[in-house]
Amino acid sequence: MTTKKQLTRKRKTPSKSIASKSIASKSIASKSIASKSIAVIGAGNLGSAIARGIVRAGLRRAPEVLLTRRHPEELAELRAQGHPVGRDNAKFASAARIVILAVQPKHTARVLAELAPVLDPKRHILVSTLTGVSIEGLRRHVGSEVPVVRVMPNLGIQTLNSMTCLARDAPSEPAFSEVEALFAGLGETVRIEEANMGAATALCACGIAFFLRAIRAAAQGGIQIGFHAEEAIRMAAQTAKGAAELLLVNRSHPETEIDQVTTPNGCTIAGLNEMENHGFSSALVRGLVVSAQRAGALDPSRDRGGS
Numbered sequence: 211m212t213t214k215k216q217l218t219r220k221r222k223t224p225s226k227s228i229a230s231k232s233i234a235s236k237s238i239a240s241k242s243i244a245s246k247s248i249a250v251i252g253a254g255n256l257g258s259a260i261a262r263g264i265v266r267a268g269l270r271r272a273p274e275v276l277l278t279r280r281h282p283e284e285l286a287e288l289r290a291q292g293h294p295v296g297r298d299n300a301k302f303a304s305a306a307r308i309v310i311l312a313v314q315p316k317h318t319a320r321v322l323a324e325l326a327p328v329l330d331p332k333r334h335i336l337v338s339t340l341t342g343v344s345i346e347g348l349r350r351h352v353g354s355e356v357p358v359v360r361v362m363p364n365l366g367i368q369t370l371n372s373m374t375c376l377a378r379d380a381p382s383e384p385a386f387s388e389v390e391a392l393f394a395g396l397g398e399t400v401r402i403e404e405a406n407m408g409a410a411t412a413l414c415a416c417g418i419a420f421f422l423r424a425i426r427a428a429a430q431g432g433i434q435i436g437f438h439a440e441e442a443i444r445m446a447a448q449t450a451k452g453a454a455e456l457l458l459v460n461r462s463h464p465e466t467e468i469d470q471v472t473t474p475n476g477c478t479i480a481g482l483n484e485m486e487n488h489g490f491s492s493a494l495v496r497g498l499v500v501s502a503q504r505a506g507a508l509d510p511s512r513d514r515g516g517s
């Protein structure tokens with residue numbers, strides 16, 4: 211069965227006209243822009259979301275967020291919004307200050323072989339979103355001097371609601387605050403030990419999908435008890451947002467808030483207990499553990515597979 215993701219990824223033959231004018235060289239040649247520009251190398255799902263978030267947050271203008279991918283014609287919409295778009299990773303990276311790597315882990319070596327010769331330790335910061343690729347692994351390609359920061363954002367970044375986990379090594383310390391400030395403008399940030407990146411991937415990056423699936427399930431239940439699909443999804447999503455906000459604003463424990471909804475012999479506790487009887491919490495915990503294990507196994511030097 212063709213999934214929605216596969217459908218959206220079906221692409222036409224690269225259009226020469228788009229490829230040839232995919233970037234106006236003059237727009238990346240300007241030094242004043244280069245001093246603050248951000249290059250997103252591999253502007254797929256996450257890279258595009260980061261670009262949209264940066265512009266939405268007003269942190270940079272679209273011409274200052276340069277985007278590459280192998281099929282730049284897929285970025286027509288972002289290009290129309292003013293982003294320089296193209297295939298030339300080295301050229302785009304050399305025109306930027308912050309270089310955000312957002313390709314699949316299996317493409318690490320090839321892309322870093324292109325970037326390494328142009329990365330200047332005095333000017334560039336390399337920011338990697340790659341799952342399972344360590345800072346040490348990145349340094350094998352770019353050397354010991356370029357500041358390298360590992361980040362694990364999630365798709366919430368598009369609406370400035372990312373939970374971004376960040377880790378760095380000692381040589382990257384001076385550049386770290388600049389990267390942290392960028393991602394702080396795109397949601398919440400937390401500094402973590404690099405050893406916990408696999409766990410952060412499962413809880414925060416994969417977590418978006420887990421909570422979306424939970425919302426979908428709630429909406430399916432909503433349809434069964436009488437709502438139209440569209441209104442059920444909106445009602446479930448807003449309810450999930452309200453639940454999350456309670457925890458974030460009150461800084462409370464979920465059970466404290468749950469206690470306020472569950473009246474004795476009431477309908478909430480009856481529903482909750484039925485869900486737990488079917489393994490609700492246990493399924494989430496087990497899913498997270500498997501995702502974290504898989505994230506740890508995605509280092510391309512250990513595993514040739516993708517995510």
Ligand SMILES: NC(=O)c1ccc[n+]([C@@H]2O[C@H](COP(=O)([O-])OP(=O)(O)OC[C@H]3O[C@@H](n4cnc5c(N)ncnc54)[C@H](OP(=O)(O)O)[C@@H]3O)[C@@H](O)[C@H]2O)c1
Pocket residue numbers: 251252253254255256257278279280281282284297299311312313314315317320321339340341362363364365415416517
């Ligand atoms: N998606 C998430 O929510 C998320 C969250 C946290 C971390 N991550 C990590 O972020 C990375 C990207 O994930 P994704 O979901 O955005 O993947 P994706 O949608 O497959 O995007 C990867 C992009 O890299 C491009 N690419 C491949 N080879 C390239 C090359 N040689 N030069 C330039 N671009 C190249 C691809 O371009 P073409 O399609 O045109 O070939 C594609 O657009 C992964 O390492 C993943 O582990 C993802």
